[in-house]
Amino acid sequence: MTQSKFIVVSEDPVLIQKARDFAANCGMECEVRNPNSQSHFPSLASGSNPLDTNAGYSNNIVPFPSQSHNSKVAKMNDLEAQAIEQAIHAFRGNLTEAAKALGIGRATLYRKVKLYNIDPSSARRKKAA
Incomplete structure (x- = not known):
């Protein structure tokens, strides 16, 4: 069985340690490379662009999870609200009835309405209109 290799191109010690921990948790080998040494990867593009696949590199390059990649993911509190x-x-x-439909108790719904600053009276006003 071949072992996957995780290559980190960075000088940031915090990022390198996170990458090593990530690789260890996934059972992968972690290799750290200096970004100033172009000889190891002549077709490496800057930013989040992948390596040139025509240069003989595999095309299964995955960006390391970071805050910028997670910005499109909604938070659970937002979804719940x-x-x-x-x-x-x-x-x-x-x-x-709303609490029953959500599968939570009425007291829990009242607490969450207060927590998320939801105004249930706006739905009642629409009912009267």
């Missing part, structure tokens, strides 16, 4: 708002509007402000 959206689900609560949608349920409240679907049941026209009836919090007891």
